[in-house]
Each structure stands twice: as C-alpha cells, then as structure tokens.
Amino acid sequence: MIVTDAESRVAVATQRQLIWWRFRKHRLALVSAVIVVGFYVIAIFADTLAYTEPFDTQAARSYIPPQPIHWFDADGHFHPTVYALKGRRDPRTFKLAYLPDPAEPRDLILFARGYEYRLLGLIPTEIHLLGVPDGRPQDALFLLGTDQMGRDVFSRLVLATRTSLSIGLVGVTLSLVLGVLLGGLSGLYGGWTDTVIQRVIEILRSIPTIPLWMGLAAAVPASWSPQQVYFAITLIISLIGWTELARVVRGRFLSLREEDFITAAELAGASRMRIIFKHMVPSFLSHIIAAVSLALPAMIISETTLSFLGLGLRPPAISWGVLLQDAQNLQTLGLAPWLLVVALPVIVVILAFNFLGDGLRDAADPYG
C-alpha cells in the first residue's frame, strides 16, 4: 500500500490543524468566511468603494433605476462606458422616466477622482475605485440607481455596510466581555454568585426582547448626536445579547472547573482573573469564536430592526436599518423597487455568519 501525502500529513496533525481541516470540509462555511471577510473589507474601504458622496442630493436624479455598464463599444472593443441620462416627469402619471443618452458616453475608469474623504480615517484622498474621467460620477454612474432625493444607492449601501457591520462587531465585543466575565464568574464561583447571575439572565430573557429594546432605545435622548446614538444602540443591543454567551461560557466553566490543570493553577496560587483569562479562556476559545460568529448576525438583525422601527439610528446616519426604513413604503414598491436591494446584503451577511458559525462550531467540537 502506498502512503499518500495526505495520509501522512494527517498522521502528524495538531489539534489546531485538525480544526482547520474539519472546518475546511464545510465548504459553505469556507465560502461564508470569504464572504464575511469580503464584507468587512467593504466596510473598511467603504469610502473608496463608494463613488458618489452619499449625501449629495439632486432632484434631477430622483428615482433613477439601476443603470448598466456598457462593456463594449460599438466596434466590439472592451471599453466600459456609462451613459448620461435624460429624465422627464410625465405630466399625467407624475412618474419619472429616464432615458440613457448613448450620444454622451463616459468612460468607466478605475481609481478615479471623486469626493474627498479620509482613507481608513487617516489619509485624505479623493481616489475612488470606480468613477468617470470628469470626476462627476453622480451624473452618470448609477449602479444600483438612486433614491427619492437622487442619492446614489450603491454608495449609500456601501457606507451603510460599514455602520451596520461595525455595530455588530462592537456589540459582540461588549457582549463578549460581559458574557465571559459574568458567565465566568457564575461558572467559577458557583453558589449564590451563580444563582444571582442566573436569575438576572432568566429575568432578562423573560422580558420580550423587542419591548425591552424599544423601551431602552426610546430612552436614548434623541438630542444625542448620531455618533452617540450609535454607541447607545450598540450598548443596548449588547446589554441584551450577553446572556446567551454567558450561558455558553458558564457551561464550559462548570466542566472545566473540575479539570486538573485548573486545580493545579489554583493550588499554585494564581489569581481568579489570571485563571480565567490565562487558563480557562484559551481552552475554549474555539467555542467562543463559534458563539461570537453566531451572535453577530443577531446583533446585526437587532440594529436593523431597531432602526427600521425608527428607534435606532436615524438619518442622516446611514445603516442598513435606516435604508430599509426608507424603502418601506408604497412608492418604493411601486416606483423604485431597487431600493429594496439593501435587503440582499443583510440576508447574505447574516447567512454567511450563520454558516461560518456553524462550521466553526462543528470544527471546534464535532460532538458538542
């Protein structure tokens, strides 16, 4: 029998590698990981990917449907262009109609000039991934159309992605800290600490989530700036989200508490915190990662829901929830269905996080 490379490789695999292999087996999870990373790349480089200033309004661009890129010119050469549009409002139906004007093609170019922004919040630049040579993409480039105020949907969507994804991330981080800390204390100390924390969790979970959010979100002083509201919303979401993580952590701690190496550390006189973070947390890091990637979509849904209800972020802030709320009306359904496109990234990201989390969980603990 011939020994294959793969076989011998497995033979010497470490636990970490085994997790990776098991994870890799989940093709969906792998694809999802790529998608999630992709979305975060979009979030980081949102301003570069956006081409039109997201607040740039113009009545003459109201409700433009998504416009295609013309990849080839009349001679059949690869030469991506976009057309300027001519629009008019029908005096009888009051509908806006736009006709592309092939007489006025504009080259679609990469790394074009556009509005000014700070790359990664630091480097001032006006280079955008896509654009047109005259630096006025707002006149011709409508990949996903425009909204009522003539703002570019693609650019706004990209910036909304940044807001919503970062809310998820910040929220999960806060939940994680709370969850690990309280779940850890609960599991480590047991006794009445455990009882109290468990009761608090039970009470928090007994209150239907939406009213709880609604109450807390309504309590956010509406005079706060969008940034403050942003953090408040994140805080609120994580205040409720930590219970599940705490439950997972507690369970792990309870079983770990019995393990020899913890006892050994205790005997050696290590402090509680040191035991938690030095010894216990690493031992179930993979579970935490899986739990986090499953908690993230819940966070994102929370933000979307709250903003959708008008209790979360409000314009001029741009988030998925804000965009969705903007799209939730009859005129959108009837006149500008492309505004609903925001539902797509919401679904895709949440789906990806779920697959990813599931894959990670399976890989970390196939029988857990």
Add this chain to the structure above:
Amino acid sequence: MLAYLIRRLALAAVTTWAITVVTFIILQLPPGDFVDAYVAQASALGTAISAAEATALRHAYGLDQSLWVQYFKWLNLVVHGQFGQSFEYGRPVTEVIGDRLWLTILLSIGAIIVTWGLALPIGIYSAVRQYSWGDTIFTFLGFVGLAVPNFLLALIVMYVGLRLLNMNVGGLFSADYQLAAWSWAKLWDLCKHLPVPILILALAGTAQLVRIMRANLLDELRRPYVVTARARGLSERRVILKYPVRAALNPFASTIGYLLPYTVSGSVIISVVLSLPTVGPLLLHSLLSQDMLLGSTIILMLGVLTVLGTLLSDLLLMWIDPRIRLGQLR
C-alpha cells in the same frame, strides 16, 4: 418532586415581580411623560394646551407623584388584577388590550404549533439522513429562515402579495368583518388571514428548532442505546422514534419557555409591518406616546406569558423526563 415544583413556582413569582420593576424602569427612562407627548400631539393638530392645563392634566393622572408612589399604585392595581386606565384611550387598559391579547396569543401559539409541526419532522429527517440532499436543502432553507429578519420577510411578502398576487396580506380581518361581532363567519375570516403572518412568524423559530433538533438527534443517534436497540432487532423507524427522538425531544421541551417570548417579540414587529390588530402596534404606540399604564401592562403581560411558558416547560420537562421526576437531576 414537590420541592422542585415549589422551587419553580417561587422562582416564577420572584421573576414576575422583578419584571414589574424592570418594566416600570424601562417605561420611565424616556424623557417627558404622557402629558408632554399629549401636548405635542395637540399642538400638531393646531390646539393649544396651556401650561396650566398641562399641570391640571398631570394632576388628574397622578403623573405629578413620585416614581415610588406611581410604582406602588400600579403594583397595587396589578395585584388586584386591574391595570388602570390608558391615558390616551380613556378606557381601562384591559379593555384597550382586549381582543388584541388573544389575537397575539393565537398568532403566537399558531406560530409555535407550526414551528414544532415543521421543525420536528424536518429535524428528524435531517439528522437521520444527515448530508443527504434533503438535509442539505433543509439546512440551507433553515439558514435562510434564520437570516431573513422576519420584518423583512413580512415586507417582502407584502410586496409580492401586492405586486404579483394583487392581494393585500395585511390585517387579520376583511373589511366586512372588522366590525362584526364574533361569529363562525368571522372566525373563518380570521382563519383565512392567519396563515401568512403565522408562517412569517414561524419561519425563524422553525429554522432554529430544526437546527436544534438535528443537532440533538445527531448526538443521540451516536449513543450506545441506539445500537443496542437496533441490535435487539427493532425496525429502524421504531428504533429512532422510540429512543433517540424521545431523548432529543427532551431539551426541546425546555425551549418552549423561550420560544414564546421570542415569538411574541417577533409578532410585535411583524404586526407593525402587516398592520395586525395584536398588542404589537399598541405597544409601540404606547411607548411613543408614553401611555405608561398601557405600555407597562402590555410588557408585563408578555413577561408573565414568558414566565408561564418557562414554568410550563419546566413542568413538561419534569413530566417527560424520569430523571428529573425521580430527582436524579436538578
């Protein structure tokens, strides 16, 4: 066993009380009070309420008393099974909520039944035929179900209903039955309107429970008792349904407690989108208009439903799990 029961009941009582406190605090958090909201609304309608009138209103509604007094007044009402008057509706809170609570419960229970009815067989199928085509499809659908926030789904359904099917899926009654007293015809009309919201509401829960059922059952299927049952010559169907499914159902029972608030929470928001006459829109509205007693009563009722759900699932667990019944496990 009796001790367990008493412990659970006591716990439920304490939780309920804690919920009243939390509820009250949540509703006191937003700035201003009902009179402020009322004055703002009157202004928008072009009517002036003078500062003196606002003070008089505040006095008439007891909003000038301290929070403690207001809390205990409310608690006193609650303990006596009353909930006071809704400021805005000028009717007893219980009347305002009236049918809406039952419709909410109906919707939620309907959703839970559908959730279970779909999740159990699908979960069993997915686990038994792990990695089969069916499993893959269900798993994928399940994740889609989890991924689509239900209000978004409601929106999409509204859109599809309107654009493609030319029907309005909002509401729970046809115009003809809005007003009618309860009758068989009205009930039938309600039944016709229920499936869409129930399915929307059930989707996420179903997806989640399928995942749980599948995982639980996969765990159980690996256990030796399945092998021994098989080795005894039982048919595969009997083996699976009698032993691992039974065991996998066990943790399921404990999900009832959380399924209920989850569903009710979900019903709040899809009711807003679909314009369903449940407590959802009422709650949202009462929070915005700071109709304290109405808002807190609704949250309290939902909280109590949850506590009951939890209690119910504990009792169910006790009933179905001999280890708990016989005091082997706590």
Add this chain to the structure above:
Amino acid sequence: MADPILQVRDLHTHFFADEGVVRAVDGVSFDLFPGRTLGIVGESGCGKSVTARSILRIVERPGRIVSGEILLRRQTGAVVDVARLPVDGPEVRAIRGGDIGLVFQEPMSALSAFHTIGNQLIEAVRLHARLNRKRARERAIELLAMAGIPRPADRIDAYSFELSGGLRQRVMIALALAGEPRVLIADEPTTALDVTTQAQILTLMRRLQQQRDLAVILITHDMGVIAEMADDVVVMYLGKEVEKGPVDAIFHAPRHPYTRSLLRSIPSVLARPRSRLATLSGSIPHPFARPGGCPFHPRCPDKLTGLCDTTVPAEVVIGEDHATACHLYTTQDAKVPA
C-alpha cells in the same frame, strides 16, 4: 467439534469519510462454535467492535461491509450470508436479538433513560415471541431473575439510572437474551465495572453459556478476561487479524510481535485512544493514515526494513488452528513447533 454456528470469511468493513477511507475491518475470518467463546482482542480502534457490528449489520454510515461473508446457521438449520441480506429487512431484524444477542460495554448509556427497563425488555421479548403483554412481562421478570437480579418483579419498573452498574449489566444481558439467541456478542461487557462486579458478570456469562450452549464472541482489550473466558482468540490490529489460535497457543506461544507486546502489557492495557501503550513504542496511527506494508511496522520492535514497510504480510499457518500475519514467519517457520 460441532459445525460452526457462525463463519466469518474475509470480512472487510470500510468507512468512507471525506478525508479518505478507513478500513476498520480489513480481512477478518473466524469460526464460532456453540458452547465456545471466541475472544477478539486488540487496542481501541482496531476494528473489533466494528466486526461485531458488521455481524449484526448495524454498522453506521458512512461505514459499510465491502466484501466477505458472514455465514450464520439459523435455528431452522438454514445457513444464510448475513452480509448479503438487506440491511433493515425483516430477516436481518429477526436475526438481531433472535439469533444473535449483543451486550454492550456501557450499560448506562446502552439503556434508554427515558424508558423503564421493563418497557425495553418486554419490547424485546415480544419482538421475537408471540406473547401477550402479561406473558411478556412474566417472561421479562424471568429473564431478570435468570440474569441474577434480586427482586426482579420490583426492578422491572425501575429506570436504568436507578440501578447499580452491575445490575445494569445484568439487565443488558437479560435484554440480549430476551430473543433466545444462540450467539451472544459481548462487546467489552466488563470494562466499565469494578473488579468484583466484573468477576460476577463473567461468572454469570459463563453460567448462561453452559445452560444455553451459547456461542459467545467476547470483545475486549483485556488479556486477563480473554485468558479467563475465551476458547479461541483473534488478535486484531488496525482492522487486520494479526494472529489467531486457541487461547493456550496465543498465551503460551504468541508469534506476532504485537501479540507479544499485548501480553507483556498485562495487566494494565487500559489504553486510551491514541495514547501510548505502556510497553509499545509509538501510538496507534490515525485511522486515515494507515502505514503502508504491515500496519504494525512503525511500532514493531522486530521490523524488517525494506520488507515490513512495503509489503503487506500474508497470513501464515503456524500451528494447529494457529495463524499469524507477519513477515517474520514464513511457511517454513510454520513447520517449526511453537
């Protein structure tokens, strides 16, 4: 000697995982006779349990019998090849419990915690005999009594978690015998028990074997148990039988280096999966990464480099009913008395 009741011929059961194929059972053959006990011994993961499950056709996906025969002489006298029967068909189901009973190592988890032992026992009784509920219950109590359980009429309504480990294993044995099988497969029946209880269970098994002329397959990693119970022994390593023969031959003249190592490691061969054996160098390879040549060669103290690591050794008969698969022994050696 009577005709064998069960003949396993060149059984191959493989698991088809995405990472590769695991040859859990890779060519096992043996005969089993009424009234006699065949011990299958080896470390965890060597394929002994899969062999047992293959016989009962309860190998779980993604595993399946690839080739080989499992010839069972049924009570009617007819010989069937169990390996060829439809996996969940009525005949196989009748064989399970009816012709072959199985006792499992973990009596706690091998019984459902949600059903009384009576429930499970009565079910098993009625599956293989047309009895009404009342008769079946009486029969179940008899079985419990036969398995040496005190106050069987009370215990029948108990849950498994209410019983001690020893009693649970007795229940398991009662359950395995509920269908009056003539073959009993005991898969590590005493592993989870303390030494005293172990002895009691073994005694019980021996008594029942004598009473019923049972053919027993005893699967264990414990050479002590083998020595006490078995008439014949099959030693397995990584799915292959490396040595087989009468118990005396195996214990007194072990040929295969692996068998010798096992014997040296008595009494503490409670090896945990993939951990080091006390006296064996190296650990059991990952199932996907089976070494080429003789599977044992990476750990073999006597390996012949250039041969053992390239060529799979054939089985060599080296004595009466005694055979081994090792390059150290050729057909010439076979003539050399042990």
Add this chain to the structure above:
Amino acid sequence: MPNLSRRTLLSALAASPAAGALLTSAAQAAGDLAASGLVGALQGPTMITDPAKFPTSFHEAPMLAERVKAGKLPPVDQRVPAEPMVWQPLDQIGTYGGTWRRAFTGPGDVENANRINASDKCFFWSADGSKIVPCIAKAYELSDDGKTYTMHLRKGMKWSDGAAFTADDFVFWFEDVYGNKEIVPTPIPDMQPKGKPGRIVKVDETTVRFEFDVPYFLFEEMMAGDTNIGGGQSVRQSQKFSYGAYSPGHYLKQFLPKYSSVEAVNARAKQEGFENWVQMLHFKKDWSLNPELPTLGPWKTVQPINNPVWLLERNPFYYAVDTAGNQLPYLDKVQLTLGENLEIINLRAMAGDYDEQERHIDLAKLPVLLDNQAKGNYKVHLDLGFAGADFLLQINQSFKADPEIRKWLTNADFRRALSLGIDRDQLNETFWLGVGTPGSVVPGESRPQNPGPEWRKKWSVLDIKQANQLLDKIGLTKKDAAGFRVRTDNGERLRIQIVAVQAFLPYPKLSEMVADQWQKIGIQADVRELERNLAMTRVRNNDTHIFIWNNGGTELLYLFPRHAIPVDPTEAYMGPLYAQYYASGGAQGDKPDDPNILRIWELFSEAASLKAEGRNHNAQEIWKILVDQQYGIGTVGQSPAGLGVRLVSNKLGNIAGQVCNAQHCRTPGNSHPETWYFKA
C-alpha cells in the same frame, strides 16, 4: 438645474450647465397642473337662504322611518328645526343609505371625524373659504363699537337626543365648563381681547350675546374659524379640551359637582373607573369616546374611537335638509377602520377599501395612486392649499445658549442668505412632485391678506452668488478646509442645527436636502430628527436654532398666527421667549430688541379691533415684514401635500372638483359630506 415646478412659467427655461442626468421635463405652464385633470373647480353645495325656497314637507332615511314607525323616534317634521339649514346639493338630490368607509389611525386621530362633523360650528366658510356663512347659528350682528356680538340660533333646533338646543347651552358652557377653574385653569385669548374677559349672555331662547369691554371686530372671524371658541363641540370638547362656546348642559350637569356635590361626582367617577370627576368629565364630554353625549353634527358616535372601528351613525335630529326636504345626511354611517400605519392606509386606499379619504394620503405616492385608479374604482383629486410654506424653516429669534449662534440667527442678512441658498425647485420636484409653488411664506395670491405677487419671490429664489456676498458682507468670510464658514469667536466651523420631526411631509429628509444645498454657501447644517414631544420640550427650553414645520392656517393670520409670528407660546418655534413675552403682556419671557418684531406685534394686536379691510391691511403689512426679515424661510407651498390628495370612490355623488384645503375650512368639512350619496 432646470427642474422646475409645473407651475413655473416657461421663462424659467433658462439653459443650465448640462451636467449628466437632466430632468428636462418639468418646464410646464401653470395651466398644466389643471390639464392633469386632477385639480377641479373649487365648489360645493349651495346654501339656500331665501325662506321662500325652503321645502315645505320633510323626508327621512328609511333607517329612521323604521324607528319612527316603531315609536322610538318622533316624526321627521318634529325633528327638523323650524328654521333648518337648506342645501342644494352640488349635482343632484341624493338617495339615502350606505356606509362611508374611511381610515383612521387610532384614538389620537379624533380630528379625522371632527372634520367630517364640522357642521356643529356656529359659523362656517363658503366653499372657496373666503366668506363667513351660517351654520348652527343662522346670523350674527356686530355692534358699531365692535364690543357686542349677537348671534341668532335656529328655532326648534335639537340635540341628537331630542332635547332643545338653546341659548342656555352657551351660558352653561360659559359658566359651568369654561368658568370652572378645575376644568379650564386658564382663560383662552379668544374670549379676552386685550386681556379683558368677555361674557356670554342669553337674550332669549335663540339669541346669544357676547359682550366685550374693548372693540373686538375680529370676533366674527374667531366664531367662524377653527379657533378655541369657534371650532364647534366635536373638536373643542374632545381630547380633554373644554372650549367651543356651547355644551349640552342637560346631559353634562350630572357630572358636575355644582349640581350635586364633589363627593357624589367623585364617587360616581370611582365607580366608573375614573380617578376623579374631572377625568370622568373629560371622558363624558368627548363625542368620540362617549356615544351617549348629545351632539349637533350630521353623524354621532355609536362605537367609540378606542376600538379597531370607529363607527358613526346619522344624527336623527340633524338640522339640515336638501331642497327637496330630505333630512341630511344621505349616508347612514361612517365607518372608520383602524390602519396601524400610513402605508397600510394608502395601500388599502389603492385597493378601493375607502369611499372617500384625503387624510393620511401621501402626496409622494401620487403616481402609484394614479396607477390604481381604475382597479380601485376611485378618482384622485388634488386640493391645493393656500398657505405659503408646507416646509418652513422657523429661525429661533430668542435663542440665547450660544452668543455666536444668536448673533447670526438674529441677523437679517444671514437669514436672507440662508433663504437664497435654498434651491426650492429641487425641493418641489423631489417632495411635491413639482405640484407645489416655490417661494416665500406669504399665503396664496387669491387670499385677501396676500401682500402682492412681488412678495412671493423676494429673498426666496436660489441665488448662491448673492447669498455668499451677503454672508461675506456680514463678516463670515473665513472658511475651513472643507469650505465651510467658521465662527468669528473661536474659528471652529459654524454649525447650525435643524430640528425636524416626522410630520406632514418627510421633514427630516427635506432638511437633509437643504443642508446639502447650504454646502454651496458654506454653511454647515446638522439635521436632527427628533420625536415630536422631545422636540417640543427642546423648543420650550429655547434650545433650537431652526425648527421645521409648515405655516398651514396662516392664510387667515389672526386665527392661527403661531407659525407666522412669535405670539403663541404653545408652538413658538420663532422665539419661545418672545412669544411668552407677548402672551403674558410682558410678565414673562424676553422683550425683543428687533424693532421689526415689535412692529409686527403692534400691527397684530391692533387688528382685533379693526374691521375686515383694516385687518387685512395690517396682515399684508405683517407679511411684508416677514418676507423681508425671513424669520421664517418659506420654501414650497400652496400644494396638496397636507390633506390635499383626495381619493373618492366613483360611486359617490355630489363630489366637488376641488375642496377648500385649509385649516379654517375643516377639510373636507366645508364641502359638506352630509350632501354626498352613493349613486345607484
């Protein structure tokens, strides 16, 4: 960009830098909006005042005839007053029966049916909203000194329960409701010109006299307008209000301590689930909550508003008939169905679920609504308003928190520059679909108080160059790296905050667009969308820079001045401290140092004692100052944005082509829904 309103003349078709997407449409003549077929003639039923033309015999709805037969109701000629209101319907005599299906949004939406029932006012307005016409009162006289207002009621008029409606009901309201400090803690300005309380006196059964100590010629308008005194019972005594000049004394006396004792009424209140008698009274006198309450309007509540369906049924004692002697209304019932949100209401409207609906219909949905006309079997009408600004930026003149900000907010050139920096055509096209009229705050040219056509454009057209010049001139010359002007005190960017609530139009979005436009004049505006009551709190605390509202109702400046000038502390977005000062006669608030505001106040307070021509002259003067000073920046108005998109089932008859869309017209009240009917 040449995206011009439909009403803008062709002259505006100036060439523009053709950059990218061009909306070449819009240049259409004013007539084009009419050509769209959506704006009809401003019309209504004709009131017959010549007794010779009155019908001699009366007829009634089959629904009531049955009750008469059963002996539950007196015959129709005993129910109709000896001096009824006689209407000649718009198109033809109608037929009885049917239920008018309509939408409402919950107990806060009382105004929805208040307006349908607006014929319980003492006086009303003609169909075009220009002349005062009789209503429950048939005539009035003002004494030459303007101190006495005498009103004549209709002989034989009855409450909906059959009790006589007389001068006593006015006296009861004045003495027992309005006069009770526990119910009405503060007297209303309507009843005290120059702070001097007026009186209500019964002359005889059908004659009521209002007496004042100072000339009060304006009172005739107050009694006809949607004011506290003249609004009528349904709107002024629902929702915990206690105004409206008359009350059904024979019914309400049982709830007042005066007629028994405080203990007795409080005990009754407790028994009925109220905390005290005041709470109980607020409930009992609210026609939307209490079906027992006697009323005067065409319909009365049978199922209260706090239900999923608010159901109204004809008032069997209603005081109006048609020229054929048929007692009105024609429609038996009004069924208002709860819509949990506006989208649902618009959706149902499109499906033809409502027979007539103008409230809660969204102008932005016009194209979709038009698309569904045939399917929903309805017709869309646009009713244009008269007010100058549907979107009005009110600049807080009494702001104090930040001296630098105050300096600019109170600077006329700064305000003018802001106004010049707004591209109104853009707003109009985006949010009014081009159907509004861009310009200043002044009411429509057809209104008597309009100061003249030139005031529409003054300081109120886009002129970025001039705006920048003005800003440079006043010293805001320095700009930061991003091109925004900076404060003169610390060099930070000057940030002006716009507070907007979600109301009649998407104000926050409109504000965002304005903020975007102001970038071109280097002004940074931060838009804050707030919950309405929070916004109000901030206004009360004098905490806003610019607040967004409309100036609906200011076309009759004296009846509803609060969104034109800072005089009413209730909604004093232009300067809460100044409004307090004015309202309290100088006792509270701050005295403005801007002479223009003082001049406005002078003109305004003088007007109450002037006759119509003098009042209108003063109003014109006020409007001129307002336009010149730009305390409120008008943008787009005279549009159908508020209550002006009307869907009417093709089954309904006697429907006006255009309805007077104004606060004082109680839209659709003064098109008299009681004359509508279902065509066979």
